[in-house]
Amino acid sequence: GAVVSQHPSRVICKSGTSVKIECRSLDFQATTMFWYRQFPKQSLMLMATSNEGSKATYEQGVEKDKFLINHASLTLSTLTVTSAHPEDSSFYICSASVPISYEQYFGPGTRLTVT
């Protein structure tokens, strides 16, 4: 089946620094990837849609200058949290849509802690 990986699985950073999270589709090409954020005991909230070769589309209320998304190849999308603050601490999960299917396959998630 389709496999999506994320790196790192956990990261701790200091307030004010930037953190990059990678999302890779391992055995298929993903023209579209999605980034979600999940706070403890809450739902997955869609942050943005990452399109290969073009600008990401952000959901309402998500700051595009704070959450930089790059989808430079058909197998890699990156999310950079810039000038991170403690309130950015969350579980970040990516997904990739499978061609000719409505399904999305999720990465294992990245636990970000900002101190």
Next chain:
Amino acid sequence: GENVEQHPSTLSVQEGDSAVIKCTYSDSASNYFPWYKQELGKRPQLIIDIRSNVGEKKDQRIAVTLNKTAKHFSLHITETQPEDSAVYFCAASKSGNQFYFGTGTSLTVIP
């Protein structure tokens, strides 16, 4: 945008009983409705899905029903087992594009 509501937020059932989780959506253009099971700290796992051209779908102990007119869909788990305990999320999507998730249901199956 799409708004998905999910009830109940918590559900406890005795082992062997059935569990039902309900979701409503707002965008009549949504046509794909997956259900995910998520264990603590892990990725969501697809357990069943349904497209809008079908009213019901079943896979062993799990079934999903969809009422397009009323814009609601439900997950039914029969003969529940302790390993069914997890958080379940419904979602709505237009043709597999952006997924909008419900608020989640924490299911506990009591042995």
